[in-house]
Amino acid sequence: MTTTEFQVTGMTCGHCEAAVREEVGQVAGVESLEVSAATGRLVVTSSAPVDDAAVVAAVDEAGYVAARA
Amino acid sequence: MTTTEFQVTGMTCGHCEAAVREEVGQVAGVESLEVSAATGRLVVTSSAPVDDAAVVAAVDEAGYVAARA
Structure with a gap:
């Protein structure tokens, strides 16, 4: 398992x-x-290293901005 | 039509x-x-005067607190 951290802005x-x-x-x-x-x-947490861009795109889809921390 | 105003706290x-x-x-x-x-x-906005308590209860159901303004 791999854990990857991101910082998301805009969630309230x-x-x-x-x-x-x-x-x-x-x-x-x-x-x-x-x-x-x-x-x-x-x-x-992912089974293999996660695709950072895919996570950032998913957060964007939800309406927020993410960056790899 | 009747309009009734409430103040809701907690929405972000x-x-x-x-x-x-x-x-x-x-x-x-x-x-x-x-x-x-x-x-x-x-x-x-309601067809007849709305039941204030029902509106306050509905807002409570959503997770916030309302008071007749």
Whole structure:
């Protein structure tokens, strides 16, 4: 298992976290994830190293901006 | 048509507005509504005077606190 950390800006509440969770959870190889609106921290656990661009695109799809931390 | 205004606290984003819209839209007699996370203003338009308690309960169901303004 690999964990990869991203910083997400723009999330304000639990609904935002849920939107990010739903999109990032669909990225290939993602096994689980933790996301916090309070800190903007997104930690992705994957079976193999995750495609950073795919995670950033998924967060964008949810309506927020992510960068590899 | 009657318009009734409420002040809602706790909304932070468009997801929050959508949650309030969904619950309050189900209150008997409600024809339309406007809700803003930025101002906390909720304006309910109804065919007959709306039951304030029902609106407050619907907002509570969505996870926020409303008071008749």
